[in-house]
Amino acid sequence: MGLLAFGINHKSASVALRERVSFAPEVLPSALMAACQATGLRELALISTCNRTEFYAASDAPEAAAVALLDWLAKHQQLPSPELSAVAYNFTAEKAVQHAMRVAAGLDSMILGEPQILGQMKQAHRDAMAAGTLGPELERLFQKTFAAAKQVRTETAIGVSPVSIGFAAVNLAKQVFESLQDTRVLLVGAGEMNTLVARHLREQGVTELLLVNRTLANAEALAQSVQGQALPWSSLDSALASADMVVSCTASTQAVITRELVVQALKRRRHRPLLLIDIAVPRDVAPEVAELEDVYLYTVDDLQGVVDAGWRERQRAAEVAEVLISEHVKAFAVQQRILQDGAHWIRRLRQQAASVADIEREKALDALRKGGDAEVVLARLQHNLMNKWLHAPTVALRQLASEDNAQQLPVALRVMGLNQEDNGA
Structure with a gap:
């Protein structure tokens, strides 16, 4: 029996098409059963995220299975088959194994080395098990894939170096403070960038997370998702005085954290050092704030160098990871034979x-x-x-x-x- 990987991802399809093809988590098991019934496949797994929708199947005729899955997917998601066919890909045999392992290791992700995809692959495995579509061939594929991804994570730096401004900001904080768990952090702005920063901070053990935003409802929504505390915009001065670290990213066209505001905060802090990270464009923190004592100000330009270095590190790690995955693919092929x-x-x-x-x-x-x-x-x-x-x-x-x-x-x-x-x- 042969293996098949079939689907679309961020490289092959637009965001709009990926949204139309994707499956909500709660319908994945039923979708798997429907796909198996329509295609005659007995072993099938499905991973569906914002960046990819992929099927993994075991079949005596993988190429025919790819055609059947394409037809079913187009019909089920109400898409013209030619439109879907133009962006879909399929891999069979060892190429399918290699693809699955690269996906799980983060080598096929929009952000090289991102760790969430492995958890999503494990969820796909659980969904197939729940649907009764996980047979022995796919079980072997998933277990070997998880083993390959684990080795890549433990033996390379694929997910260590920062490759986003938000990640770089959190890494900078880890270098400044002995323990982020004892650090009070203030986020100014509740947009996408600070949302990522908030999640990174929580992952690093930050327990005190304050959020200030012009629209309080947006701050409250973010605070609820990351277990933080939302404050009204009028509390910015007092929040500055109580925080050890501030990350600011608003859509303001003028500085929202002025020199005078920081001076007053330092007086109330009795000149305890304050780390300010400004990741907004245009800048949220007035440049002259950097002239104050007991203030450490970093801008997006300062962090960009860290991000560039992080990308280079991850690319070097990816080269090692590709070799490890190649070895796993060969070992899997030997086991299959x-x-x-x-x-x-x-x-x-x-x-x-x-x-x-x-x-x-x-x-x-x-x-x-x-x-x-x-x-x-x-x-x-x-x-x-x-x-x-x-x-x-x-x-x-x-x-x-x-x-x-x-x-x-x-x-x-x-x-x-x-x-x-x-x-x-």
């Missing part, structure tokens, strides 16, 4: 045993039709079956024993269900 060879020889063995049994059964029936004694016929049947089934194994064991083959003899004994310690003594 062994399993397929094993299945082939098991079928041959059963066919051979069945052929012998058929011949001896016909002989026994013929003897009974001619009036032969039933007990004698059955005894002969038993004797002939035992001799013919055991002839080849007996010859092989004699040969191995006479050659004193220390490597192959134990294997042969195990295959035949014999205990090597039981030597008849």
